[in-house]
Amino acid sequence: xxxxxxxxxxxxxxxxxxxxxxxxxxxxxxxxxxxxxxxxxxxxxxxxxxxxxxxxxxxxxxxxxxxxxxxxxxxxxxxxxxxxxxxxxxxxxxxxxxxxxxxxxxxxxxxxxxxxxxxxxxxxxxxxxxxxxxxxxxxxxxxxxxxxxxxxxx
Amino acid sequence: xxxxxxxxxxxxxxxxxxxxxxxxxxxxxxxxxxxxxxxxxxxxxxxxxxxxxxxxxxxxxxxxxxxxxxxxxxxxxxxxxxxxxxxxxxxxxxxxxxxxxxxxxxxxxxxxxxxxxxxxxxxxxxxxxxxxxxxxxxxxxxxxxxxxxxxxxxxxxxxxxxxxxxxxxxxxxxxxxxxxxxxxxxxxxxxxxxxxxxxxxxxxxxxxxxxxxxxxxxxxxxxxxxxxxxxxxxxxxxxxxxxxxxxxxxxxxxxxxxxxxxxxxxxxxxxxxxxxxxxxxxxxxxxxxxxxxxxxxxxxxxxxxxxxxxxxxxxxxxxxxxxxxxxxxxxxxxxxxxxxxxxxxxxxxxxxxxxxxxxxxxxxxxxxxxxxxxxxxxxxxxxxxxxxxxxxxxxxxxxxxxxxxxxxxxxxxxxxxxxxxxxxxxxxxxxxxxxxxxxxxxxxxxxxxxxxxxxxxxxxxxxxxxxxxxxxxxxxxxxxxxxxxxxxxxxxxxxxxxxxxxxxxxxxxxxxxxxxxxxxxxxxxxxxxxxxxxxxxxxxxxxxxxxxxxxxxxxxxxxxxxxxxxxxxxxxxxxxxxxxxxxxxxxxxxxxxxxxxxxxxxxxxxxxxxxxxxxxxxxxxxxxxxxxxxxxxxxxxxxxxxxxxxxxxxx
Ligand code: SF4
Ligand code: SF4
Ligand code: SF4
Ligand code: FES
Numbered sequence: 001x002x003x004x005x006x007x008x009x010x011x012x013x014x015x016x017x018x019x020x021x022x023x024x025x026x027x028x029x030x031x032x033x034x035x036x037x038x039x040x041x042x043x044x045x046x047x048x049x050x051x052x053x054x055x056x057x058x059x060x061x062x063x064x065x066x067x068x069x070x071x072x073x074x075x076x077x078x079x080x081x082x083x084x085x086x087x088x089x090x091x092x093x094x095x096x097x098x099x100x101x102x103x104x105x106x107x108x109x110x111x112x113x114x115x116x117x118x119x120x121x122x123x124x125x126x127x128x129x130x131x132x133x134x135x136x137x138x139x140x141x142x143x144x145x146x147x148x149x150x151x152x153x154x
Numbered sequence: 155x156x157x158x159x160x161x162x163x164x165x166x167x168x169x170x171x172x173x174x175x176x177x178x179x180x181x182x183x184x185x186x187x188x189x190x191x192x193x194x195x196x197x198x199x200x201x202x203x204x205x206x207x208x209x210x211x212x213x214x215x216x217x218x219x220x221x222x223x224x225x226x227x228x229x230x231x232x233x234x235x236x237x238x239x240x241x242x243x244x245x246x247x248x249x250x251x252x253x254x255x256x257x258x259x260x261x262x263x264x265x266x267x268x269x270x271x272x273x274x275x276x277x278x279x280x281x282x283x284x285x286x287x288x289x290x291x292x293x294x295x296x297x298x299x300x301x302x303x304x305x306x307x308x309x310x311x312x313x314x315x316x317x318x319x320x321x322x323x324x325x326x327x328x329x330x331x332x333x334x335x336x337x338x339x340x341x342x343x344x345x346x347x348x349x350x351x352x353x354x355x356x357x358x359x360x361x362x363x364x365x366x367x368x369x370x371x372x373x374x375x376x377x378x379x380x381x382x383x384x385x386x387x388x389x390x391x392x393x394x395x396x397x398x399x400x401x402x403x404x405x406x407x408x409x410x411x412x413x414x415x416x417x418x419x420x421x422x423x424x425x426x427x428x429x430x431x432x433x434x435x436x437x438x439x440x441x442x443x444x445x446x447x448x449x450x451x452x453x454x455x456x457x458x459x460x461x462x463x464x465x466x467x468x469x470x471x472x473x474x475x476x477x478x479x480x481x482x483x484x485x486x487x488x489x490x491x492x493x494x495x496x497x498x499x500x501x502x503x504x505x506x507x508x509x510x511x512x513x514x515x516x517x518x519x520x521x522x523x524x525x526x527x528x529x530x531x532x533x534x535x536x537x538x539x540x541x542x543x544x545x546x547x548x549x550x551x552x553x554x555x556x557x558x559x560x561x562x563x564x565x566x567x568x569x570x571x572x573x574x575x576x577x578x579x580x581x582x583x584x585x586x587x588x589x590x591x592x593x594x595x596x597x598x599x600x601x602x603x604x605x606x607x608x609x610x611x612x613x614x615x616x617x618x619x620x621x622x623x624x625x626x627x628x629x630x631x632x633x634x635x636x637x638x639x640x641x642x643x644x645x646x647x648x649x650x651x652x653x654x655x656x657x658x659x660x661x662x663x664x665x666x667x668x669x670x671x672x673x674x675x676x677x678x679x680x681x682x683x684x685x686x687x688x689x690x691x692x693x694x695x696x697x698x699x700x701x702x703x704x705x706x707x708x709x710x711x712x713x714x715x716x717x718x719x720x721x722x723x724x725x726x727x728x729x730x731x732x733x734x735x736x737x738x739x740x741x742x743x744x745x746x747x748x749x750x751x752x753x754x755x756x757x758x759x760x761x762x763x764x765x766x767x768x769x770x771x772x773x774x775x776x777x778x779x780x781x782x783x784x785x786x787x788x789x790x791x792x793x794x795x796x797x798x799x800x801x802x803x804x805x
Contacts, residue, residue, distance in 0.1 A: 068259030069372045084369045090293055090301060092260045092369045115259045 044123035049106045051124035052099055053149050054142035055117065063143050064118035067094040071110035071119055079103035080110060097139035101127060122149040162228035167235065171226075179221040179232055180208055190234055191243065191272050193250075193358050194310040195222035198415055200319055205250075205310050207272065209242040210234045218242050240276070247277040253288040254359075255305045263360030265373035269308060288333070296326075296338075297345040299365055299419065300354060304336045307361035313337060313353035320416065322554050323347040337361070348547055351422040355406060366423045367403045371395070376402055379782045382769055383421040384480070384762040387671040388548040389771030390417055394425075394763065394782045401425045401763060401783065411775060412526055414555070418547035427761050431745050434758035435787025438746075445751065450788065454795065457755050458802040460738050464715035465497055474501030474704040474713050477684030478720035479510075479673035481792070482767025483776070486675070486684035488796040489719050494689075496803040500698025501713070503686055504676075506728035509700035510685035512645040516669055517680055518692040519655050524637050524668035525773045529556050533633025537566040538596075538654075539589065539641035543573035545672035546772060553577065565630035567592060580626035584618050589644050592618070593653035599623045600632065600660040634664035642669040642676060642772075671772045673723075674762075678770030704732065711735035718742070719792055720759070721750045742792045758789035765791035 010016065035042055044050065057064040067084035079100045087093040110119050122145060129135055137145075160175040166183050173182045178201070180190050193205035203223035210221045213231035218239060226232070233239065251273060258264040290304040309328065314337065317326045325347060327340040339345045354362045376395040383390040383404065390413035393405040404422050408415035437453030438445040448456075464473055475493035477486040490502045504510045516522060529535065529552045542549040550573065556562035557577045566574050566581040569589075575581035584592050591613050598604070599620065610620060638658055645651050658667050671677055683690040687697035699707060705728050707713035714737045718724060721743035729749040733739055742759040743750035750756050764785040770776045785791070 066260050067369070068264070069375060070259065073372070073374060084371075086365075086368045090368070 044125070048123050048125075049108045049121045051101075051122050051127055051145060052104075052110070052137065052142060053120050053122045053146035054097070054139060055120060055146050055150055056143065063094065063097070063139055064116055065094050065097060065114075065139070066116055066118070067092050067097075068115060070113040070115065074109045074113040075104075076107060076109065077103045077105045079105075094139060097142065099137040099142065101135040101137060102132065120146070120150070124149070162226065164226050164228060164230045164232065166226075166232045173226060175225075175228070177226050179210060179219075179224050179226045182226045183210075183221065183232070183234060188234055190221045191268075191276060192222055193268060193272075193308060194312065196312055196315075196356060198320070199312060199315045199356075202311050202315065205246070205308070207243065207246050209239060209246070211236050211239050243272075243276040244278045247273055248281065248283075250308050251277065251281060252283045253305065254308065255287065257303075257306060257360065260369075261306065261360035262363050262368060262372075263306075263357075267360060268358035290336070293363065296362075297350060299423065300345060300350050301363050301365065301368070302337060303361050303363070306359050307337055308359055309335055309337070310358055312356040312358065313362060316349075316353050316356055317347065319558065320352070320551060320554070321347050321349040322558065323349070325350075326353070348418050348420065348543075349416065349551070351419045352406070352416050355417075364403075364423070371397045371402045378405075379780065380407060381763070381782060382777045382779045383417065384674045384769065384779075385421045385424045386418075386546055386548075387673060387676055387772035388412060388546050389674065389769055389775065389777055390421055390548050391777075392417065392421070396782055399783055410527070412771065412773075413548045414551065416548060416551055420547065425763070427744065427763075431747075433744055433786045433789065434746050434750075434756065435789055436758060437788070438753075438756040440754045445746075445753075445756065450790070453755060453757065454798055454802065457740055457799055460754070461497060461715060461717075461740075461799070462803065464738055465499075468714045470497055470499040471501070471698075472712065472714040473497050473499045473717075474503075474699060474708075474715070475499075475684075475717040476506055476701055476704070476719060476724065477502065477504040477679055477682075478723050479504050479671065479676040479679045480723040480762075481679070481720045482675060482762075482765075482769055482779075483678035483682040484767050485719060485792050485796070486679045486682040487690055488793050488800070489717070490683040490690070492717065492796050492800050492803075494683075494695070496800045500686070500696050501704055502684055502698060503701035503704065504679040504684040505701045505724070506705055506718075506732070507702060507725045508643065509646065509702060510680060511687050511697070511700060512647055512651050513642045513669060513671075513676070514680040514685040514688045514692060515648055516642075516645055516651045516654065517677070518688065518694075519651060521640075521651070521654060521658065521667040522669040522677065522774060524639070524666040525775070526552055528635070528637050528666050528668075529553060529562075530560075531635055532556060532562055532637040533635045534563045534565065534630045535637045535639065536630065536632070537564065537568070537574060537578075537639045538592070539568055539644045540566075540639045540670045541568065541570065541572035541574065541641070542639070542670065545641075546670055549670070549772075550574065563630040565626045567596075567626075579629045582618055582622055582626055584613060588613055588618075590650060590653065593650060593657055595620060595623055596627075597653065597657040597660050599627055600657060632661055632665075634662055636661055636665045637668060638665060639668045639670055642671045645669070668773060674771075675769045677772055677774055678768065678776065681770060702728075708732035708736040709734050711737075714738060716740070718753075721753075724749070742795070744789075757792070757795050758785075758787065760785040760789050760791040764789075765793070767793075 055064040069082045072080040072082045081098045083096040085095040162175045163172045171182050171186045190208050193207045194202045201223045203220050208221040209218035211233045293301040293303040296302050314326045325343045325345045329338045354364045376397045378393050381392050381394040383392045391407040391409035393407045395402045406417045436447040439448045439456050475489050477489045493499050493502045564578040566578040569586040686700045689695045709731050716736050718741040721741040726749040733752045739753045740755045741753045742757045763783050768778045
């Protein structure tokens with residue numbers, strides 16, 4: 001009985017609508033939180049997982065990757081292909097390193113697996129591209145990204 | 155009851171085990187499913203007991219003992235996992251890892267390495283060693299094929315033992331002493347053994363690597379498919395490791411009936427069939443003098459039409475087919491059906507240069523019955539013109555095993571130098587061409603007959619005498635289980651076949667004979683009927699021309715059409731001769747070379763790794779292979795093409 005009276009009272013005096021309008025008014029007076037991307041960019045958090053990069057080795061001459069294939073083995077998305085060969089001095093060389101960003105799920109396992117910390121993640125998150133080919137990151141491209149984010153040092 | 159077959163009972167880890175007296179603890183434990191970690195122990199090598207990884211405790215014993223080299227005694231109680239044992243393992247691991255480099259990420263063995271596995275399972279987890287590790291230049295070549303990284307070597311001596319005991323080439327040795335020990339090629343020797351690749355597979359760590367596989371792939375990346383080595387008449391079992399449609403390496407797959415788990419280097423490293431050339435990927439048909447790529451439909455239609463025209467114009471006798479002793483039995487069977495059934499010709503053989511019939515006759519006459527295991531049981535071995543070290547390498551290891559472990563007497567008669575002569579009690583040389591006299595004289599000698607005089611002069615010219623043969627037979631001591639190994643290519647005519655038969659018959663019922671074929675399917679091509687005068691199953695049929703006869707006939711233009719399977723395994727000069735007079739030359743080929751390029755119709759073939767097939771090894775063991783790769787482009791297995799041609803010829 002009491003419930004029905006209360007409901008009638010609320011309906012007649014438009015109480016719910018009033019509450020809603022009050023909230024809207026309060027929010028209008030608060031500063032806006034929407035960022036105007038792409039004009040305005042968010043600062044990445046520490047440890048955020050963006051585009052991969054390859055560091056250079058201590059000599060700075062070539063990539064740091066030693067071609068162990070552990071990143072390839074651990075990658076749950078099968079995004080990495082490492083192909084190695086024997087160099088002129090019987091050393092192991094990485095003849096091709098390819099990361100297919102179309103497959104990558106940015107889990108960061110590859111970074112954890114790398115025994116020499118060659119492959120790293122940068123805060124770079126703007127990865128849109130207009131062709132599939134652009135989504136394949138070769139060793140050379142990855143080293144360039146490394147140079148950009150890690151200053152080209154070992 | 156001999157001492158060996160006496161059974162004893164003991165307890166390992168609380169489980170009762172009953173084994174033959176003399177069994178090592180390790181093996182006894184294995185038989186009840188208890189694994190003890192090892193490094194130096196290998197089931198097919200002698201026991202060295204040097205790594206100490208296999209330590210176990212015996213109740214009442216004063217200290218742990220090595221399981222690999224301690225016989226299980228009756229009634230003892232053995233523990234393989236007490237704190238003492240685990241502590242011992244930890245210490246061994248720590249010691250081994252003192253000098254072992256942290257190479258796993260760039261080591262080819264990583265992923266299938268005993269040291270890695272044992273370190274993970276039994277190691278201490280951390281090292282207390284802070285001093286400098288032993289450093290060596292890495293790697294150093296031991297040969298063109300094998301490299302040694304001394305830093306990684308744990309001195310288990312498996313490689314040395316292989317060279318000493320199995321290949322008996324004795325090229326590897328340990329130099330220096332104690333902490334300075336290192337594996338090296340023995341002074342004044344070269345590591346050029348044709349079995350060197352086995353040491354790489356035996357090495358429990360990544361110290362030995364092969365140039366053919368170095369850094370190509372990591373073990374876990376490769377698919378492993380069982381296969382049969384297609385490079386000689388032995389037909390060893392292999393595991394084919396592939397990655398993204400490429401063969402990366404061959405590994406041995408133990409088959410006690412053939413290879414004992416070893417491979418020769420020709421097989422192990424021979425998988426690159428291409429030699430760098432481009433494979434044929436499209437059918438080619440000659441139009442106005444030039445070969446042009448056409449569709450399969452057109453190529454097959456052309457073949458059908460031209461074969462039909464050849465038969466109707468010149469009669470079936472003007473058509474011939476050449477199978478191949480390197481092709482599967484199925485393909486040879488289809489080829490002989492195409493020629494015999496569809497084209498109604500009798501001209502079938504499996505080689506352009508040799509008559510395939512006599513060896514088929516020999517098989518039909520019941521020769522060629524031996525198995526590789528007969529060698530292990532043989533009382534003595536008589537080898538005639540055979541050189542397994544060169545042509546059937548794994549048989550060479552079998553023979554050495556018989557000589558080394560059982561002192562089986564071998565009597566070799568050969569016209570050329572062979573390694574086996576070194577192992578023979580008696581080895582005699584004959585002049586090539588005097589085989590017939592030799593066989594007659596041998597038979598006479600076995601029968602202790604005196605009717606040899608007429609052949610003696612022939613043999614004497616080659617420096618051989620009846621006395622020498624008598625002495626050889628005496629020293630080899632023929633017994634009821636003598637194995638006679640005859641080089642199949644000596645059987646050039648029927649007379650020789652019957653002479654061999656007579657010789658074997660003279661030796662008694664237990665003797666077995668092996669015809670040694672150097673081709674992968676010399677045996678099977680014959681039993682599949684790709685020889686003159688025999689249908690599959692060696693059922694006789696009218697005899698047409700043999701391969702060499704077909705070449706001559708084609709050159710003289712009496713044979714008009716020739717169909718060749720597996721061009722790569724036929725003599726180019728013979729193809730060129732046949733080409734001169736033949737109107738129609740059809741071949742299946744992997745590559746476009748001078749010979750296949752001279753054909754009128756060239757079908758792009760699938761390599762042996764790209765199709766299914768059965769190969770019968772030289773001991774008559776039929777083994778099937780499955781495809782591990784896809785043929786490139788439009789290349790097709792020969793069998794499907796021949797089937798289609800036959801189908802179309804019927805219409
Ligand atoms: S981040 Fe994850 S999904 Fe992407 S490449 Fe690395 S392991 Fe693969
Ligand atoms: S884990 Fe590191 S070193 Fe190994 S292949 Fe990947 S990037 Fe190279
Ligand atoms: S090279 Fe390999 S097989 Fe030879 S002793 Fe060293 S670890 Fe053992
Ligand atoms: S395995 Fe027993 S001592 Fe090496």
